[in-house]
Every structure is written in C-alpha cells, then in structure tokens.
Amino acid sequence: MNPLTMKLEQFTSLAEDERKWLDEFCSSSRRTFEPGQPIFERGQRATEVVVVLDGLAIRRKSLRDGRQQLLAFLIPGDLCDVEVFVLEAMDHDIVAVGETVCAFVPAKVMEAQLHRSCNLTRALWWSTMLDSAILREWLVGHGSRDARARVAHLFFELLIRHRLVGRAQGDSFALPLPQEALAEAVGMTAVHLNRTLQELRADGLIRFEKKALTVLDPAGLKAAASFESDYLHLKRTEGRNQAASHRTGDLVSSSPI
Amino acid sequence: MNPLTMKLEQFTSLAEDERKWLDEFCSSSRRTFEPGQPIFERGQRATEVVVVLDGLAIRRKSLRDGRQQLLAFLIPGDLCDVEVFVLEAMDHDIVAVGETVCAFVPAKVMEAQLHRSCNLTRALWWSTMLDSAILREWLVGHGSRDARARVAHLFFELLIRHRLVGRAQGDSFALPLPQEALAEAVGMTAVHLNRTLQELRADGLIRFEKKALTVLDPAGLKAAASFESDYLHLKRTEGRNQAASHRTGDLVSSSPI
DNA sequence: CGTTGACTTGACGGAAGTCAAAAGGTGTGG
DNA sequence: CCACACCTTTTGACTTCCGTCAAGTCAACG
Numbered sequence: 001m002n003p004l005t006m007k008l009e010q011f012t013s014l015a016e017d018e019r020k021w022l023d024e025f026c027s028s029s030r031r032t033f034e035p036g037q038p039i040f041e042r043g044q045r046a047t048e049v050v051v052v053l054d055g056l057a058i059r060r061k062s063l064r065d066g067r068q069q070l071l072a073f074l075i076p077g078d079l080c081d082v083e084v085f086v087l088e089a090m091d092h093d094i095v096a097v098g099e100t101v102c103a104f105v106p107a108k109v110m111e112a113q114l115h116r117s118c119n120l121t122r123a124l125w126w127s128t129m130l131d132s133a134i135l136r137e138w139l140v141g142h143g144s145r146d147a148r149a150r151v152a153h154l155f156f157e158l159l160i161r162h163r164l165v166g167r168a169q170g171d172s173f174a175l176p177l178p179q180e181a182l183a184e185a186v187g188m189t190a191v192h193l194n195r196t197l198q199e200l201r202a203d204g205l206i207r208f209e210k211k212a213l214t215v216l217d218p219a220g221l222k223a224a225a226s227f228e229s230d231y232l233h234l235k236r237t238e239g240r241n242q243a244a245s246h247r248t249g250d251l252v253s254s255s256p257i
Numbered sequence: 258m259n260p261l262t263m264k265l266e267q268f269t270s271l272a273e274d275e276r277k278w279l280d281e282f283c284s285s286s287r288r289t290f291e292p293g294q295p296i297f298e299r300g301q302r303a304t305e306v307v308v309v310l311d312g313l314a315i316r317r318k319s320l321r322d323g324r325q326q327l328l329a330f331l332i333p334g335d336l337c338d339v340e341v342f343v344l345e346a347m348d349h350d351i352v353a354v355g356e357t358v359c360a361f362v363p364a365k366v367m368e369a370q371l372h373r374s375c376n377l378t379r380a381l382w383w384s385t386m387l388d389s390a391i392l393r394e395w396l397v398g399h400g401s402r403d404a405r406a407r408v409a410h411l412f413f414e415l416l417i418r419h420r421l422v423g424r425a426q427g428d429s430f431a432l433p434l435p436q437e438a439l440a441e442a443v444g445m446t447a448v449h450l451n452r453t454l455q456e457l458r459a460d461g462l463i464r465f466e467k468k469a470l471t472v473l474d475p476a477g478l479k480a481a482a483s484f485e486s487d488y489l490h491l492k493r494t495e496g497r498n499q500a501a502s503h504r505t506g507d508l509v510s511s512s513p514i
Numbered sequence: 515c516g517t518t519g520a521c522t523t524g525a526c527g528g529a530a531g532t533c534a535a536a537a538g539g540t541g542t543g544g
Numbered sequence: 545c546c547a548c549a550c551c552t553t554t555t556g557a558c559t560t561c562c563g564t565c566a567a568g569t570c571a572a573c574g
Contacts, residue, residue, distance in 0.1 A: 011343075042487075043487075059393075061393065061394075061397050063397070063401060063483065064485070065483070068401075069396065069400040070400075071393050071397070081386065081389070083382040083385065083386060084386070086268075086379050086383050086386060087386055087490055088492045089487065089490075091390055091487050091488040092393065092488075115372055115374045116372075117372045125340040125343045126343050128340065128385070129340060129343060129344055132388070132389055132392065133348055135389065135392050135393065135396065136316075136318065136328050136348075136349065137318075138396055139328055139392065139399060140318050140328070142396060142399035142444060143327075143399055143443075144320060144324045144326050144444065146529075146530095178551085178552060178553090179553070180552080184400070187396075187399060187400030187401065188531085189530075189532080190552090190553085191530090191531075191532080191533095191555090192530055192531070194553065194554065194555090195554090197553095226321060230299075230346065231348040231349075233346075235345045403561075403562095404561080435521090436520075437520080445563085446562075447520095447521090448522090448563075448565095451521065451522065452522090452523090455522085
C-alpha cells in the first residue's frame with residue numbers, strides 16, 4: 001500500500017474508489033531527488049503539490065547570517081501543504097535528504113479533489129491539521145523543553161510517524177542525516193547535540209548508527225521526552241473519546257508503542 | 258469593514274457578494290469572552306470555527322510540569338483553523354486575553370463554503386497557509402534568534418498584522434498582556450524578557466505601557482529583528498514577483514512599514 | 515493604608531554556545 | 545593496498561546567555 005493511503009487510514013476508513021484515487025495520485029509524475037537537491041526553493045511558486053513516497057525530505061529556512069533552521073521532516077506519506085498553490089511564493093526551502101522519491105500533483109487535480117465533498121477531502125484536511133499540530137509541538141519543545149527532552153521527543157515522534165506508514169523496522173527507522181542537520185532541527189549546535197546524543201546512548205535509550213535510529217527503550221525515551229501523543233490525532237488507534245484519554249492519563253502509553 | 262474581510266483583501270480582491278458573505282459570516286452567533294476565559298480547551302471537540310472580531314486571544318499549550326508555551330496570537334480577523342472541525346479533539350487551548358469578541362461559525366457552514374469553488378475559498382486557504390507560515394517563523398526565532406531579536410521580531414510582526422486589519426494607531430497597537438505571557442510567547446523567563454524589554458526601550462525602539470505597544474523606531478526594530486517579511490505573503494502590497502523581491506533585497510523594507 | 519499583582523533589580527548558577535583540535539570514517543586514485 | 549583528502553563525530557577548555565531565586569519597587573484598589 002502506498003504510504004499516503006496508510007497515513008490517511010489513521011484518520012478514516014477509505015472506500016475502494018478512494019484508495020484507487022490515492023494510488024493514481026501517488027503515481028502521477030514521479031521524480032527522484034539526489035541527496036541535498038532542492039525540491040522547492042524559497043521564492044519559487046509551487047504550482048504542484050508534492051507527496052514524499054520514499055526517502056526523506058526536510059523543510060528548511062535559511063537566515064541571512066547563514067544560520068539554518070530545520071522546520072519539519074517529510075517522511076513517506078507526507079504532503080508538502082495540501083494548498084500551497086494558492087501562495088505566490090514559497091517562504092522556505094524543501095530539500096531532499098538521502099535519495100528521495102516524490103510524486104508531483106498538479107494544482108488543478110488537487111483543487112478538483114478538494115472541491116469534491118467526500119471522506120478523502122476531510123482526510124487531506126486532517127493531514128494538514130496534523131502538520132500544524134506537529135509544528136506547534138516543535139515550538140513547545142523549543143520554548144520549554146531542555147536539550148535532552150527535545151531530542152528524545154523528536155526521536156519518539158519520528159518513530160511513531162514511521163510506524164504509521166510502515167517504514168519502521170521494529171523500533172528503528174532510517175535517518176540519513178548528519179548530526180549537523182539534526183542539530184538544526186532541535187535548535188542547538190552540533191557540538192551540544194552530540195553530547196546530548198551520547199547522554200541518551202549512555203542511558204540505553206537509543207542507538208544512532210549507519211544512518212538509522214534505533215530506539216532501545218521506547219518507554220524510557222517517551223518518559224525522557226515527557227511525550228503526550230494527543231497532538232498526533234491518531235484517533236483510530238485510541239477509540240473515540242480523546243477528551244477522556246487526555247484526562248485519564250495517556251492511552252497510547254499503554255499501547256505497544 | 259470587518260477585520261476578516263480586510264485581512265483577506267490582502268490576498269485578493271473580493272466581489273460584492275463575497276464581502277456580503279463574509280459579513281454574515283462574522284455576524285453569526287457572536288460571543289464575548291472575559292480576560293482569561295477559555296474559548297476552546299484541550300480535549301474538547303471543536304464543532305465550530307471561531308473568528309476573532311475584537312480583542313485578543315492566544316493559543317496555548319500547557320505541559321504537565323506546569324510550564325506553558327504560547328503558540329500564537331489571534332488578533333481581529335484571525336480564524337482559529339479553517340478546518341478544525343475534522344479533528345476529534347483540540348490538542349491545545351485557545352484563551353481570551355482582555356475582553357474578546359468572537360463569531361462562531363458552524364462546521365457545516367464552513368464546510369459548505371469550502372466546497373464552493375471560488376475566490377473566497379482560496380482566500381481562506383491563504384489565511385491557513387499564513388498561519389502556518391507565522392508558526393514556522395516563530396520556530397525559526399526560537400531555534401536561531403537570541404532574546405533581543407526574538408522579541409523584536411514578534412513586535413514587528415504584530416505591528417504589521419495589526420496594520421493589515423486596521424487595528425494599529427500609527428505605530429502602536431493594543432497588547433493587553435502581562436510580561437509573564439509575553440515571555441511564554443518568546444520562550445523565555447519573565448525576568449529575562451523584562452531585561453530584554455528594557456534593552457529595547459533603552460535603544461529607543463519601543464515603548465510598552467498601558468497595555469499598548471508603541472514602536473518608536475520601526476526601521477530600527479526591523480533591523481534588530483533581522484525581519485524578512487516574505488513569510489507574511491502580502492502579495493498585494495508588493496506586486497507580483499516575490500521571487501525577485503526575495504533576491505533583490507526586501508521590498509517591504511522600503512515601504513512605509 | 516495595607517494588600518495584591520505586575521514590574522524591576524541583583525547575585526549567582528548552570529545549560530548551552532564557541533572555538534579549536536583530535537579522532538574516526540569513507541571514498542578516490544595512484 | 546595504501547595514501548590522501550574530506551567529512552563527520554568526538555573531546556576539551558572556556559565563555560556567555562539565560563534561568564533561578566529572592567528581595568524590592570510601584571501602582572491600583574478595596
């Protein structure tokens with residue numbers, strides 16, 4: 001199954017024709033990007049919506065003083081903004097990390113779909129809301145979590161997201177990034193990230209080798225991150241009432257994750 | 258003119274019937290909130306979309322250890338997520354600051370509008386994209402700007418946003434927040450925020466009295482923030498080619514702002 | 515006029531940044 | 545197969561920005 005379908009099934013059950021539409025969606029004009037190659041660049045107009053099918057891409061914003069901030073990881077199944085095409089120009093870059101396969105969907109096709117009132121449209125909106133929610137959670141991390149918790153949180157989030165689209169092998173997943181880039185993601189220097197990684201390693205929580213991250217102690221990592229998973233809005237795995245789940249503790253913590 | 262219409266006109270020119278629709282939109286079931294009163298709470302399902310018409314609201318996320326992170330300011334004309342209603346539960350709170358007037362638009366009305374292929378729907382999408390862009394810029398700030406630049410950036414952004422909806426008096430606008438809350442917005446302690454404010458004051462950049470912020474030296478504040486305005490996607494004020502504007506410098510910097 | 519809450523100031527400690535160099539990989543070409 | 549260049553990771557010493565704690569000021573208000 002294509003990763004986008006897998007992801008959207010977290011939100012709702014899809015009918016056969018909807019799955020078929022998504023398959024076509026994902027097979028429309030594919031392109032493969034080499035490591036470091038830009039998919040969209042700041043200033044450019046995006047006339048197509050991109051879906052990552054394989055590999056890894058990042059959103060990144062570069063400041064004039066040369067510093068860069070990583071804004072999001074786009075893993076298989078992730079869309080780069082369902083409605084980008086309404087903007088005149090991108091305000092940041094999207095860049096491939098490792099070899100990355102994407103499908104390009106013309107704005108018109110996307111728009112046509114968004115005007116058909118159905119399950120699928122709502123599912124796409126859900127994915128948009130999810131992206132914002134993740135972004136907000138990153139902001140929370142930058143604003144109020146220390147280095148250790150921030151890194152732990154990122155890793156735990158990525159583990160869950162990779163699982164959702166079937167890209168995790170057990171408790172590990174591909175993360176073909178230099179520490180330098182990871183540091184940009186969590187908003188700290190590469191040196192300090194390195195020390196933080198060593199700390200997490202020493203505590204037996206993770207392993208990060210050969211461009212892959214392995215979570216050795218999921219519960220421990222989750223605790224280190226003080227991870228609360230409601231922001232991922234995975235309702236199908238948790239039953240209906242999230243309000244209750246938020247108050248009674250955290251249902252996901254008792255799940256296999 | 259209602260602030261939502263003013264805001265959307267930044268994106269596109271609206272026809273008479275579209276303006277009328279927006280007026281109805283903004284007059285549907287209004288409610289007034291007292292300072293500190295929650296508009297939406299985490300865990301709750303949002304079956305309506307909220308538009309702020311007057312006053313000020315904030316998005317806020319509370320961590321279990323009691324720390325809070327402010328995620329966004331909702332000023333007049335701002336919507337709290339055009340498509341929230343697809344979610345089962347809010348993952349954060351929206352709270353009134355000062356006295357705040359909001360309109361509540363039922364999910365069905367919103368959805369009906371979003372399925373009518375028109376200018377207006379694209380304008381609403383634009384406002385969604387704008388919210389994400391602002392959120393991303395905050396993340397950049399938290400990750401790679403120091404205290405001074407971060408605060409300066411926030412103030413400059415708020416000044417522009419207030420101007421867009423006609424809520425700025427010259428170079429000042431209402432900001433009925435304790436420094437405590439401002440500190441949560443920029444991700445630092447109240448003490449350090451206080452010192453940073455003093456610094457900006459000493460440099461003659463701002464004044465912050467009586468629940469209002471006055472920018473004394475817009476150009477200086479903008480420089481202190483190393484503000485690049487393209488993320489606000491104000492295309493109508495800048496002509497068509499933002500790609501060029503990004504490369505040739507920054508058109509907005511030479512504008513009255 | 516005392517109480518309350520927001521703002522201000524000072525002294526101190528600690529987490530993270532900076533700079534620089536060493537150590538460890540990896541790929542290329544001789 | 546080694547040598548070399550190059551990149552990434554690691555380490556160490558030092559600095560600084562920001563957090564913490566605590567006391568003090570000030571204005572608003574009953």
